[in-house]
Amino acid sequence: MSVVRILxxxxHEVVRAGLRTVLEDADDLSVVGEAATAEQAVARARMLRPDLVLMDVRLGEVGEVGDAGGIEACRAIRSDLPETRVLMFSSYGEREAVVASILAGAAGYVTKNVARAQLLEALRAIARGESLLDPKVTGLLLEKLKELSAKERPPDDPLSPREREVLALIARGLTNRQIAEALGISEHTARNHVTSILDKLGLSRRTEAAVYAVRLGLISEE
Incomplete structure (x- = not known):
């Protein structure tokens, strides 16, 4: 079994210690290092080359949410180490922090009140190459996407009815496994649908697909 190496x-030292205890209870997860600041995070990521970074958003910085140290560290790590994936982890669920994290290259965002089992599954999903948003923050992201997206329906929609169903679930932050469960299909089939959607739309990220879903009107305005 492949072990996921995590930075x-x-x-907060006590938070890092608690996370280490939780993660190392899992046979398939290993904490290879810790960092307390954005500068340390980038330096240790370059040195350790972890599979995944579990990153606090704020890291004690004062200022605009979008300028939080964790987000800048995420951007630097993703630029230097594109194979290393980042899961943002925060006490806060502000819309701007969620959007800034995704734009910085984070593969997901969960809040610190997430259950232990959900955190472990989120880390495993990210390590598998999936993208993930805590349901508590998905709505915040969609609100921002609605602001950024064009109001009109894009012309010549190339997607099949099934792909449109999958696209709507992608936009709600579901993983491939969750999409498969929701639609009663295999995870392999769900993954193929996601790949086909991105290829047909000429996109590379799920967040870009979410914007398209909003423009198609697949996401409720509620």
Whole structure:
């Protein structure tokens, strides 16, 4: 069994210690390092080359949410180490922080009140190459996407009815496994649908697909 190597980044030592205990209870997860600041996070990521970074958003910085140290560290790590994936982890679920994290290259965003089992599954999903948003913050992201997206329906929609169903679930932050469960199909089939959707639309990221879903009107305005 392949073990996922994780760098834990949080400016509170007690939080890092707690996360290490939780993660190392899992046979398939291993904490290979810790960092308390954005600068340390980038330096240790370059040195350790972890599979995944669990990154606090704020890291003690004061200022605009979008300028939080964790987000800047995420951007630097993703630029230097594109194979290393980042899961943002925060006490806060502000819309701007969620959007800034995704734009910085994070593969997901969960809040710190997430259950232990959900955190472990989120890390495994990210390690498998999936993208993930805590349901608590998905709505915040969609609100921002609605602001950024064009109001009109894009012309010449190339997607099949099934692909449109999958696209709507992608936009709600579901993983391939969750999409498969929701539609009663295999995870392999769900993954193929996602790949086909991105290829047909000329997109590379699920967040870009979410914008398209909003423009198609697949996401409720509620």
């Amino acid at each position: 834990v980044v949080d400016d």
